[in-house]
Amino acid sequence: MTISSENIDLHAVKSALKKEQNKILFRQIMTNGSLVVGFVIIAFLMLVALFGPLLIAHDPNTMDVLNRFAAPSADHWFGTDNLGRDVLVRVIYGARISMGIGVAVAIIASMAGLIVGIYSSYYKWLDHLLMRISDGIMAFPGLLLALALMAALGGRASNVVIAVSIVATPYIARVVRSEALALKEQTFVEATRALGASDTRIIWRHIAPNTLSSLIVQATFIFAEAIIVEAALSFLGAGIPPPAPSWGNILSDGKTYIYKAWWMTFFPGMTITLAIIGLNLFGDGLRDLLDPHSSKATK
Amino acid sequence: MKTYLFKRLLAAIPVLFIVSTIVFFILQLTPGDPALVILGQEATVDEVEDLRQQLKLDRPIYEQYFNWLFNALKGDLGESYFMNESVIEAILSHLGPTISLGILAEIIAITLALPLGILAARRKGSVTDQSVMAFSLLGMSIPNFLLSLFLILVFSVSWRLLPVAGYAPLSDGLWEHIKFLILPAFALGTAHAALIARMTRSAMLEVLNANYIKTARAKGVKEKWVIYKHALRNAFLPILTVIGQSFLGLMGGTAIVETIFAIPGIGQLIVNGVMRRDYAIVQGAVLYVTFAFVFINLAVDMLYGIVNPQVRLDSKK
Amino acid sequence: MGGATMDKEPILEVKELKTSFRTERGKVTAVDGVSFDVFKGEILGVVGESGCGKSATAQSILRLYDEKQAIHEGEICFEGKELLSLRPSEMDKVRGNDISMIFQDPLSSLNPVFTIGNQIAEAILIHKNVSKREAYARVLELLRLTGIPAPEKRIHEYPHELSGGMRQRVMIAMALACESKVMIADEPTTALDVTIQAQIMSMIVELNQKLDMGVILITHDLGVVAEVCTRVVVMYLGQIVEEADVKSLFTRPLHPYTQGLMKSIAQLDCDRSQPLHVIKGTVPSLHQIPEGCRFAPRCPFADDLCRSKMPPLEQYGTGQKARCWHAATISEEGEAIRA
Numbered sequence: 001m002t003i004s005s006e007n008i009d010l011h012a013v014k015s016a017l018k019k020e021q022n023k024i025l026f027r028q029i030m031t032n033g034s035l036v037v038g039f040v041i042i043a044f045l046m047l048v049a050l051f052g053p054l055l056i057a058h059d060p061n062t063m064d065v066l067n068r069f070a071a072p073s074a075d076h077w078f079g080t081d082n083l084g085r086d087v088l089v090r091v092i093y094g095a096r097i098s099m100g101i102g103v104a105v106a107i108i109a110s111m112a113g114l115i116v117g118i119y120s121s122y123y124k125w126l127d128h129l130l131m132r133i134s135d136g137i138m139a140f141p142g143l144l145l146a147l148a149l150m151a152a153l154g155g156r157a158s159n160v161v162i163a164v165s166i167v168a169t170p171y172i173a174r175v176v177r178s179e180a181l182a183l184k185e186q187t188f189v190e191a192t193r194a195l196g197a198s199d200t201r202i203i204w205r206h207i208a209p210n211t212l213s214s215l216i217v218q219a220t221f222i223f224a225e226a227i228i229v230e231a232a233l234s235f236l237g238a239g240i241p242p243p244a245p246s247w248g249n250i251l252s253d254g255k256t257y258i259y260k261a262w263w264m265t266f267f268p269g270m271t272i273t274l275a276i277i278g279l280n281l282f283g284d285g286l287r288d289l290l291d292p293h294s295s296k297a298t299k
Numbered sequence: 300m301k302t303y304l305f306k307r308l309l310a311a312i313p314v315l316f317i318v319s320t321i322v323f324f325i326l327q328l329t330p331g332d333p334a335l336v337i338l339g340q341e342a343t344v345d346e347v348e349d350l351r352q353q354l355k356l357d358r359p360i361y362e363q364y365f366n367w368l369f370n371a372l373k374g375d376l377g378e379s380y381f382m383n384e385s386v387i388e389a390i391l392s393h394l395g396p397t398i399s400l401g402i403l404a405e406i407i408a409i410t411l412a413l414p415l416g417i418l419a420a421r422r423k424g425s426v427t428d429q430s431v432m433a434f435s436l437l438g439m440s441i442p443n444f445l446l447s448l449f450l451i452l453v454f455s456v457s458w459r460l461l462p463v464a465g466y467a468p469l470s471d472g473l474w475e476h477i478k479f480l481i482l483p484a485f486a487l488g489t490a491h492a493a494l495i496a497r498m499t500r501s502a503m504l505e506v507l508n509a510n511y512i513k514t515a516r517a518k519g520v521k522e523k524w525v526i527y528k529h530a531l532r533n534a535f536l537p538i539l540t541v542i543g544q545s546f547l548g549l550m551g552g553t554a555i556v557e558t559i560f561a562i563p564g565i566g567q568l569i570v571n572g573v574m575r576r577d578y579a580i581v582q583g584a585v586l587y588v589t590f591a592f593v594f595i596n597l598a599v600d601m602l603y604g605i606v607n608p609q610v611r612l613d614s615k616k
Numbered sequence: 617m618g619g620a621t622m623d624k625e626p627i628l629e630v631k632e633l634k635t636s637f638r639t640e641r642g643k644v645t646a647v648d649g650v651s652f653d654v655f656k657g658e659i660l661g662v663v664g665e666s667g668c669g670k671s672a673t674a675q676s677i678l679r680l681y682d683e684k685q686a687i688h689e690g691e692i693c694f695e696g697k698e699l700l701s702l703r704p705s706e707m708d709k710v711r712g713n714d715i716s717m718i719f720q721d722p723l724s725s726l727n728p729v730f731t732i733g734n735q736i737a738e739a740i741l742i743h744k745n746v747s748k749r750e751a752y753a754r755v756l757e758l759l760r761l762t763g764i765p766a767p768e769k770r771i772h773e774y775p776h777e778l779s780g781g782m783r784q785r786v787m788i789a790m791a792l793a794c795e796s797k798v799m800i801a802d803e804p805t806t807a808l809d810v811t812i813q814a815q816i817m818s819m820i821v822e823l824n825q826k827l828d829m830g831v832i833l834i835t836h837d838l839g840v841v842a843e844v845c846t847r848v849v850v851m852y853l854g855q856i857v858e859e860a861d862v863k864s865l866f867t868r869p870l871h872p873y874t875q876g877l878m879k880s881i882a883q884l885d886c887d888r889s890q891p892l893h894v895i896k897g898t899v900p901s902l903h904q905i906p907e908g909c910r911f912a913p914r915c916p917f918a919d920d921l922c923r924s925k926m927p928p929l930e931q932y933g934t935g936q937k938a939r940c941w942h943a944a945t946i947s948e949e950g951e952a953i954r955a
Binding site for chain 2: 136143151152236251258259273
Binding site: 510511517522533 | 675678680704705708709710711712713716717719721724725726727728729730738739742743787790
């Protein structure tokens with residue numbers, strides 16, 4: 001068999017290949033129900049969070065004392081609360097706060113978890129130290145730990161982010177660490193080391209990028225957890241101080257008047273649930289897309 | 300088997316140590332002086348100082364820490380700053396409700412989840428399967444405190460079937476006791492039911508693909524027995540892990556649910572303790588919770604050994 | 617060689633069996649119109665490459681596939697019963713009792729959480745109305761029959777505590793539990809060491825002779841076929857392409873595929889300077905079955921007729937069948953291939 005010696009246009013081949021891959025990826029994404037629905041829900045909520053407040057004339061704290069406890073109506077889709085504030089407006093502003101905290105926690109915990117996880121997987125002594133601490137943090141119910149931290153730090157949005165990030169980081173660190181450990185054993189790492197690459201290079205250029213798919217999936221679930229924990233903290237009065245309309249605060253207000261005004265509980269509650277459903281779906285879909293092996297079990 | 304257990308117990312000690320250390324120092328960082336809170340705003344500076352000396356709050360942190368640790372090892376967790384009892388008494392008296400709640404929640408979770416998970420696995424891809432998965436998604440997504448509020452709205456406010464809040468100990472009668480625990484147990488248990496159902500389904504699906512299931516069918520075993528005897532026994536291991544983890548998760552979840560339903564359990568104890576800066580209580584309770592955590596983990600491992608002969612035998616060698 | 621007695625009446629008749637699966641890429645027919653008979657006491661070999669449908673045929677006989685995914689057509693007649701039309705509860709009674717089956721990998725084919733005693737006893741207890749004690753007595757008997765030493769100890773052991781060969785003996789013991797008339801052995805030795813292979817095969821032959829039990833032996837190992845089988849059926853891409861008694865198959869293979877297989881067997885005394893013979897090309901996927909004769913793309917004798925029309929399975933002489941338009945003419949050339 002003779003090898004043809006014509007010039008094969010490598011660029012054309014490469015771009016044709018890329019096009020093919022993109023088509024396949026597109027198809028995989030579109031047929032992934034979880035991913036699409038989850039994404040739509042999250043995108044919707046994010047848009048509401050970002051642009052909702054701009055479209056609304058008044059301020060979430062505008063009180064209309066004559067109109068307290070108004071049931072849902074054309075004027076007030078979600079009704080009004082104990083101070084006459086429009087619940088819908090508060091929920092929309094609350095989206096900004098609660099989802100904002102969720103995103104912040106997801107990002108911070110991801111970065112911290114990535115660093116902790118990767119370095120733990122690489123250096124044994126660091127591993128022992130960091131993993132013991134992680135075990136300690138995870139051994140304790142997250143909400144209670146966050147509560148204790150909030151008590152120590154004081155009730156502010158930024159502290160909520162810090163507290164919840166601390167609680168969330170070990171989970172990401174674990175996931176990254178176990179991926180990294182598996183990757184470390186693979187031959188391509190050995191080969192790279194044989195080429196003389198430094199530890200830092202191996203870690204950041206080769207191992208870390210391969211842990212990203214698991215990390216992103218985990219981060220999505222952390223986002224969801226963060227929303228829940230923030231809501232719980234605010235509900236208990238240990239989170240963002242009122243009158244800021246975080247979803248947890250609205251629920252907290254609603255709890256006292258649950259007999260009189262069910263809408264103060266129902267609508268923010270539905271919104272939170274919707275957000276979590278969206279995130280769970282997205283995370284599941286993402287997991288299927290990025291790592292089909294793990295999905296076989298849950299499908 | 301015994302060496303395995305012993306090693307696990309040993310490994311748990313550093314965890315306990317770290318957790319208690321972390322919490323101790325967090326609490327120390329917390330602004331707010333318990334002495335001041337106890338005596339109230341009108342107390343004089345001297346009175347506050349006296350109380351602080353009494354409670355040993357004026358000693359340097361590390362000394363306070365070692366004192367506490369030393370006492371803890373002796374079994375003395377100190378006195379609550381606010382309540383008139385020792386920490387241990389407080390913990391013990393609050394243990395009952397939490398345990399009842401936890402057990403009831405877990406029972407509800409398992410009773411709902413196992414049959415649904417198995418059903419979904421058997422009818423994979425069908426409408427039944429999809430419905431089960433959809434319900435499980437919903438169950439997992441509603442935060443437990445939210446579900447508590449919804450349940451209260453429906454069952455207590457609208458339909459007036461069950462009490463909104465409160466607690467009656469077992470000594471008051473079984474129904475009285477359970478009456479107050481049903482809603483909170485459902486609120487807690489639903490999320491876990493969702494997780495367990497998912498795990499059950501996926502574990503069953505994996506097992507049903509195994510070769511030994513083919514063999515069982517080839518032997519002429521009736522389908523019912525293929526599922527419940529051959530498949531479930533094998534699928535039970537991962538399911539058990541999830542059940543164990545869920546029980547642990549319940550410990551953390553009880554805090555807010557207990558607060559909403561006014562159930563005097565450990566969760567509520569800790570929440571109140573943190574809010575009131577009752578350091579002694581919080582530290583003691585944290586230690587207890589962590590210890591329970593470790594203990595339950597161990598129990599699950601032991602159960603694992605019983606269910607899976609391979610684990611048992613390997614450790615014999 | 618096996619088969620002490622051979623009655624004229626077959627105990628199992630497979631008639632035009634078709635098994636298709638619904639997959640994401642469309643309907644796939646893994647078994648396409650397969651017909652063969654199994655006579656009492658014989659060892660019928662079913663030979664073919666991976667994916668040719670031999671395992672699928674076996675599993676279809678016992679209806680082991682989930683019938684929401686798999687569609688069966690045709691007939692399978694056993695002792696006057698048409699198996700494909702039986703209700704599930706009736707089919708349960710046939711499995712393990714009248715027709716039994718052993719599989720390729722004994723480790724994964726035995727349930728890891730039950731003792732082997734329990735598993736063999738189960739095979740007995742589901743079909744026979746005996747006490748547990750009687751069942752366990754029979755288990756001991758079966759273990760001895762399959763050459764397992766110290767059976768009283770073994771009963772309480774778990775599958776992972778036994779060696780590979782031992783496990784396969786356990787599988788065979790399970791299959792014999794109810795003295796079935798036919799045992800289907802799906803590549804029983806593929807997963808075992810060579811020395812153990814020989815032991816297991818000789819045990820299967822011994823049991824076939826002693827118990828007069830029909831055996832359908834599925835394998836891709838022609839060496840084993842030559843040693844052990846009475847008749848052979850060769851499958852390719854879901855169809856039977858040749859059927860013959862073992863001697864004729866090896867001395868006078870009619871179908872080009874069979875001829876290719878024979879030529880590919882490395883001989884101890886062959887000319888080492890020559891490369892091993894291969895059948896050129898590869899087996900097409902079941903999603904892309906060629907028009908006409910399925911082997912045509914790879915056949916050295918194929919012509920336009922072959923590529924356009926599917927040849928039927930035709931009889932050539934006593935008991936030999938081949939699915940080829942040119943079998944008659946090829947066989948003379950075929951004579952030259954095999955000495």
